[in-house]
Amino acid sequence: MSYVVLTSLLTAEGVRLAVRQGGTEGPAVVLVHGWAQSGEVWSHQLADPSFRAYAPDLRGHGASDVPADGYGDSAAWAADLRAVLDHTGPAVLVGWSYGGLVIADYLRAHGTAGVRGLVLVGAVTEIGRGRPGGATGPAMRAALPAALAEDPSVAVPALAEFYERQGRFDGPTRQWMLGTALRVPARVRGALFRRDVDSAEVLRAVDKPTLVVHGTADEVVDPAAGEYAAATIPGAELRHYENTGHAPFLEQPERFAADLTAFVARTARGAENAGVAP
Structure with a gap:
């Protein structure tokens, strides 16, 4: 049985990050959630013993x-994720x-220091008009x-409709996602959008195995964003999930569990064949 443990890490900037950990053996996988959500969204993956x-x-x-700033700063996000990888060791990033x-x-x-592979799920890799x-x-x-x-009389109805359109999953899950979003201060929800980031060169420089997963019925991130990432990252594999939404x-x-488990195992074998410790 796999148990989930909640720990905290301190970044170089002094920001404390909560981290859920599941599983005790095997390769490391770091799961990065989306806008206005939390690591809890990965409950199935946290319970995976592989x-x-x-x-x-x-x-x-x-x-x-909840620091005062850093939400529009690429370097701050990079430092936060670096703190997680310093804790986990080399990992597949999802x-x-x-x-x-x-x-x-x-x-x-x-670059890809500490990265064994990438999995992009209904993901954006850029932000800004026309990206x-x-x-x-x-x-x-x-x-x-x-x-x-x-x-809240403005935000709650908009967020409720937003999660209603995420995909075909049950009402309790949508309510949980709505509650999670409302825990994120409005100033933070807004700050994440006030960025203009071009990642073309970054994606072209990726030299690790990459899997792009995108639902064909995603109404949050257009499937074209996933197709762009897959076309730009050398050797990336694109898998469309038919009639599937954003999650x-x-x-x-x-x-998804089967696809992720197989990908993680493949990257682990590749690391072993290259003489790199798991």
Whole structure:
């Protein structure tokens, strides 16, 4: 049986990050959640006994510190993820939604140091008007700017509709996601969008195995964003999940678990063949 342990890490900047850990053996996998969510969203992966799973809460989210700034700074996100990798050792990085952009921030600062492979799930890797790696869908566009409001009478209906359109999973899950989003201060929810980031060169420099997973019915991040990442990262594999929304790991947990487990095992074998310790 796999137990989830909640620990905390202190970044070089002094920001305390909450990290959930599941599993005791196998390769390390770091799971980076999306905008206005937390590491709890990775419950299926944290329970997977085939690898050591680490799911941090990003700064300003979940049980992590809420610093005054850093949300628009690529270097700050890179430093946060570096602190996690310093704790886990070399790992496969899995980024969902905004988590893909955080991974791109890390790659921009550190390259693929400490990275065994990348999995991008319904992810953006860029942000800003006209950035192909940040193409959004109708649910995201409809939610803004109301979802960023301080006034709950404005924000709550917008966020409720946003999570209603995430994908085909049950009401309790959508309510949990709504509650998680409302724990993130409105100023943080808004700050994450006030960025303009081009990641083309960063993606072209990736030299690790990469899997891109995207639901064809994703209304939050346009499937074109996943197609862009897969086309730009050398050798990346793209898997479309048909009739699936923004969170394939919740909507098709068995299929996603099989795909992730196989990918992690493949990267581990590649590291062993290269003479690198697991």
